[in-house]
Amino acid sequence: MSDAAQPAPRGGKWGAVGRRVGMRLLSAVPALFGVLVFTFLLMRVLPGDPAVFFAAGANTGQAEIDMVREQMGLDRPMHEQLLRYLWDITRGNLGNSMTTGQPVRTDLVERLPASLELTFSALLLALSLALPLGIVAALRPGTLVDHVVRFLCTLGVCVPTFVSGLLLIYVFYYLLAWAPDPTGRLDIFAATPPEITGFLLIDFALVRDWEGWRAAAGQLILPASTMALFVLAPLARMTRASMLAVLGSDFVRTAKSLGLSHWRIIVVYALRNALLPVLTISGIVFSTMLGANVLVEKVFSWPGVASYALDALLASDYAPVQGFVLLMATIFVMVNLLIDILYGVADPRASVA
């Protein structure tokens, strides 16, 4: 502990946050660049000839393939190809999909809202359950509530999403018939809302079609619960652990010794501090969910980007896979940036470094 007081850099809270955002944006650049190079290499290592895929004709001859190869610059040296690839990416050109016959970018843009809607509702669901559970367990350690929460946490991480999803379908669709047919975002015969945001729940709400909203929500509830179940455990476990740590900390003892009210101690002193590590891991949780999307979308035939990439992968159609990996990387960089900014606002100790 150095006893020389450091001069406090108090140039306004928001100034510091601004600097932090700038720094993080800058430091995200190498990460994104790394992902670009990775996907580029991926394309090179992939079995088969990219020219064959990009030629994309039903019965392409060798001459056409050679032509495409020259067009695409595949006969050029590696670094030139990399530059060309980067240039294509910056213009938003991700190639064409063999399976759908459309530009990958179009496909991805069309399907992204479905994936995001699923992921965000699952995260919201998971957080709204995990936080109270973790807090209650931490406030009453060693009691029945605590044991139940800990048991659920241990069990929760052990059940694979594809199994829990299927079992939910069995119980709620087959046995109880509470849930609609578990395929897709909306019944094929139901009217779709006008495309505004692409998020069905928001679009239905905007046009005040509450029946449609309920139908969409009904379709969403099972896949979202599946995913929420999967991440509930790590979130609740972290909440409980950090809440316990904070409740045992010196500054909570101080607050008690000075007669602050019980709720003030728990909410202002303990909870706010306990949420910081939860915020940090929610980034990792979110990225786990992006991965779990692949499985959940397959189980529920959800028309999102992950199932699109998976179908393409199994059909040896690699341009969509690349596009998908790139998209995931971008989302993940942005989510981490967001979390970083939130952390900077929530914790004055977080420095710009």
Next chain:
Amino acid sequence: MSATLRHVGWVLRGNPVTAAAAAGATLLLFVAFFAPWLAPYDPIASNVPNALQPPSAAHWAGTDQLGRDVFSRILYGTRVDLAIAFSAVSLSFAIGAVVGSFCGYVGGALDRVVGRLVDVLMAFPLFVLAMALVAALGNSIENIILATAFINLPFYIRFARAEVNVRRNLGWVEAARASGDSDLSVVLRFLLPNVLPAMAVQISLNLGWAILNAAGLSFIGLGITPPTPEWGIMVAEGARFITSGHWWLVAFPGLALMLSVLCFNLLGDGLRDILDPRMRT
């Protein structure tokens, strides 16, 4: 050594949950080794007239769409999933522990670069990464192992790095250097052994995770191909029949997955107590 055994016995008596998990893990290994002798039926041979039978005395876990015995297939499946998980985890542990320990001990620019790389990798959707790797390297069991090992690697590097980092300036590390140990010997003979207990916990937890990943990859059709008896594939095949009420095709392989992951996770928690020398009296 006998003191260690006695300590293990003492811990297990005090922790029935850990004892049960250890027993479960042993059972899993036993089943994996002796599946051919344990399984009542051939896991591959189809018997179409007997298809989609619910669990009965003859078929404890029912039969699948080709009339194969689900229970036998589950027993055989233990081999594939455990083999993948064990090889992947040992690979990433061996590399990760050494790389992480050295980074943590040496520090400096190398450590910062590796640390940043690991952070980026860890936050990336790892399942997607594994998918892409398998797609790039080719669809085979070896590549599933490599992909699983690769996505586990950052955890070990980060873990070893952090554990070494908190110890590198402790008195006993400096004392080792004052006693004439080189940096290499300090890392290998002092730091690694002290980090291992904590790593064992990580290994056990990771085994469960690796099983889930391997099963997930085969569930989406990567790596292992039918008719190999493997839990992920069995669930994938059973998925087609879930809406018609044939729950056993999904539930039993799912249960096998869940229980094996549970065993390794509980064992990991238990190992923490066993391997902590401060607990010994």
Next chain:
Amino acid sequence: MTGPLLEVEDLHIRFSTRRGPVEAVRGISLRLAPGETLGVVGESGSGKSVTAYAVTHLLDRAGSITQGRIRFRGRDITRAGRHELRELRGSAMSMIFQNPRGALNPIRTVGRQIADVLRAHNAITAREARERALDLLRAVLIRDPKGNLDAYPHELSGGMCQRVMIAMAIACEPALMIADEPTTGLDVTTQKTVMDLLARITAERGMAMILITHDLGLAAQYCRRVAVMERGLVVEEGAAARLFQAPDHPYTRRLIAASPTRTSTVADLVEGDAPPPPRRAPRAPGTPLLLEVQGLFKQYARTRAVDDVSFTLEPGESLGLVGESGSGKSTISRLICRLIDATAGEIIFDGQSIAATPARHFHKAPQRRDIQIVFQDPTDSLNPRFSAFDSIAHPLRRLDRLPSEAALRARVEECAERCGLPRELLDRFPHQLSGGQKARVGIARAIATRPRLLVLDEPTAALDVSVQAVILKLLDDLRREDGLGYLFVSHDLNVVRMMCERTIVLRQGRIVEQGPSAALFAAPQAAYTRELLAAIPHFDPEAMREPA
């Protein structure tokens, strides 16, 4: 107001631990009148802090009051409920703690934290609370109170954080203040300013204070009455002046004897024989110095930890390095021990330059076995996976090619015996040894290769005073018997004065003053040295000796 403010009667406190219940406090009684100051002193495990936490009901879940009564203003609060406690805490009694920075909420500004306390007990608006928080910051002499109202704890130094803590504790004018080791971990000069402030503020407001400390000097200087605790019991209680002059209880006597004072010698600390006469003969002309340090610099990122330090050490001499935190004394000890590399400067050991060999390769240098080190925290300095035997044997295995395993065992046992470590403890692991035993293992390890220079980096800072006394005696004997050169690093001026023939005072990496210890402590030249000496809390040793 009549009657005592606080009455503790036959208090028993039990902790349930993994190994069964432990009686931490075994029936103590204390009385405190309004406005009175009481020091509770004792070594670790004496139950002094536990008693304080019982009074404020801050014991953790494992601890409970099994017997006895606590009365505050005549009211029995032994089993007070949550509401009753909320009214008492902060407004009738408050507490300040060790590690002040940890005791403050890291993500809330200090102004708001003070306001929280004010508003918990007074119906005032946020604006009024802020005004009064500012007044309080002024009262505890915070630099730039207006600016620091919006500071976070991490932006303040440890001493400043403790002032904020004091401001919070006095915010609602309680009648009783309990200070639990309030200055442990702070530098001695900071300790003095914080304690002076605390004493003045409590006196001005007529508050009673209980000061819990391991430091007899601190209790003697700031408390009218003192209670000495040992293993859960108050062994002696009385007016500070009387207690230090004529201690009744043997434990009190031992404790007082073991505490270094301005005039005590190592022999005074423990009952025993006078030290053997020093074996050091003057250095023969033409033979080299043991150690010569010239123009040593060590630069870390932006700070210069060691700034142009030069000194010499004769063979068999003991040299003390004293300074507060950030003085660079620990860095110097590691530079000399060649565990880290200097930015610039020369280190000559026994006539040969050793600064040129990088620290990374120094393990192969012939001087490695001649320069050994004893570390501060005895727990951290032993490999948890090595038995005591292995710890002591390790440098021998590395640096001394002993002919056989039997020879190794013989040497280890010899070292252990010289350090007062019973042979049967050699097979134990660090967690099975007490702090003093671990310290002995650390010393045995350091002398195992028969070095000529021993660097001692705060070797007793983590030990209780009675253990410190015997360890200091051990170190002093070892040096005299073997003619070892000591570089003794410490923050404790009294210890350095006793242990070292010459002393160097450091501040922010630079040498402030150096000279023979006796002269330097009797008539310090530099203002900083005088300030350091004046800051040491003490009880008057002359008065103490008279009655005997």
